[in-house]
Amino acid sequence: MRGxxxxxxxxxxWTLFVGEFSLRELAVGFLLGFLILxxxxxxxxxxxxxxxxxxxxxxxxxxxxxxxVANVQVALFALRRHxxxxxxxxxxxxxxxxxxxxxxxxxxxxxxxxxVAMGFNPERTVLYAHTIGLNSARAARAxxxxxxxxxxxxxxxxxxxxxxA
Amino acid sequence: xxxxxxxxxxxILLGAFFVLSAAIGLMRFPDLYSRLHASSKLVxxxxxxxFLGVALEFAQTEALTRLIxxxxxxxxxxxxxxxxxxxxxxxxxxxPLLEGPDEWQALGxxxxxxxxxxxxxxxx
Numbered sequence: 377m378r379g380x381x382x383x384x385x386x387x388x389x390w391t392l393f394v395g396e397f398s399l400r401e402l403a404v405g406f407l408l409g410f411l412i413l414x415x416x417x418x419x420x421x422x423x424x425x426x427x428x429x430x431x432x433x434x435x436x437x438x439x440x441x442x443x444x445v446a447n448v449q450v451a452l453f454a455l456r457r458h459x460x461x462x463x464x465x466x467x468x469x470x471x472x473x474x475x476x477x478x479x480x481x482x483x484x485x486x487x488x489x490x491x492v493a494m495g496f497n498p499e500r501t502v503l504y505a506h507t508i509g510l511n512s513a514r515a516a517r518a519x520x521x522x523x524x525x526x527x528x529x530x531x532x533x534x535x536x537x538x539x540x541a
Numbered sequence: 542x543x544x545x546x547x548x549x550x551x552x553i554l555l556g557a558f559f560v561l562s563a564a565i566g567l568m569r570f571p572d573l574y575s576r577l578h579a580s581s582k583l584v585x586x587x588x589x590x591x592f593l594g595v596a597l598e599f600a601q602t603e604a605l606t607r608l609i610x611x612x613x614x615x616x617x618x619x620x621x622x623x624x625x626x627x628x629x630x631x632x633x634x635x636x637p638l639l640e641g642p643d644e645w646q647a648l649g650x651x652x653x654x655x656x657x658x659x660x661x662x663x664x665x
Contacts, residue, residue, distance in 0.1 A: 399606065443582070443585070443586055446582045446586075447559050447583055447587075450562070450563075450578050450579055450583055451558070451559060451562035453578075454563070454565045454566030454570070455565060459570075461570070461575055461640070463571075463572070463574065463575055463637060463641065464639050464640065464641025464644075465637060465642070465643045465644055465645045465646075466641075466644050467645060467647075482620065483616070483617065483620035485620075486581050486582075486619075486620035486623050486624060487581065487585055487619070487620055492574065492577050492578055492581060492624075492627055493620065493623075493627070494574075494624065494628055494645070495624075495631065495632075495645070497648070504645045506577070506627060508575055512641070513641065513642055
């Protein structure tokens with residue numbers, strides 16, 4: 377959060393220099409500020425922020441791609457004569473911890489190819505998802521795992537597998 | 542009638558196509574849980590395409606910032622409603638039509654009810 381505050385501050389400083397307060401100059405200032413923060417991560421103590429911001433950008437690209445694939449897939453299912461739905465409900469043991477991270481994971485799963493999040497167990501260690509178009513529970517878990525792998529660096533959590541429920 | 546402007550009209554047409562498939566999928570998929578796939582994914586990208594086309598038509602900063610806000614809320618709320626509908630239906634005992642395993646049931650449905658019998662919110 378300190379990194380983000382510094383970045384916004386640098387964006388405001390840039391608009392002061394340019395002498396024009398507009399969305400465009402604010403965006404330019406934000407990008408320049410981000411460049412400064414990534415060049416001096418140690419002296420400003422913002423290394424974690426830069427890495428998480430880059431992870432967020434990567435995740436946004438990944439998300440856009442997967443959302444498109446998901447839509448084409450479901451649209452084809454809707455229009456085909458005999459769609460190979462193969463519906464099932466799979467349990468996915470979570471590595472991601474924390475409410476906001478798990479909420480984001482569940483929301484992303486719902487917009488991803490083949491899966492809709494349905495619930496958690498009370499300990500918040502297992503995610504239940506309804507899936508279509510996936511042949512096996514193993515394939516379904518692999519597709520959820522892909523999202524989780526993209527989200528783990530965003531929350532600064534290690535990808536090391538821990539004991540699962 | 543205006544001419545066909547690809548940058549504006551292609552997103553709108555694609556969005557309309559996805560929303561139409563969502564409607565067809567809602568009619569054709571076999572059960573509630575499968576229909577949620579159509580209503581959540583297709584409507585999200587479909588409406589995003591239509592909004593994008595409209596914002597490009599106006600081509601102003603205000604239109605684009607509103608587009609970003611609309612998309613953000615769309616991406617936040619659509620999965621939430623799908624999640625709540627699926628969970629409510631499942632916990633109320635609506636059996637899904639399955640060709641594969643039901644691992645939720647396999648892990649013990651009773652233990653997974655998030656609320657106690659009195660309907661009080663779960664302790665955290």
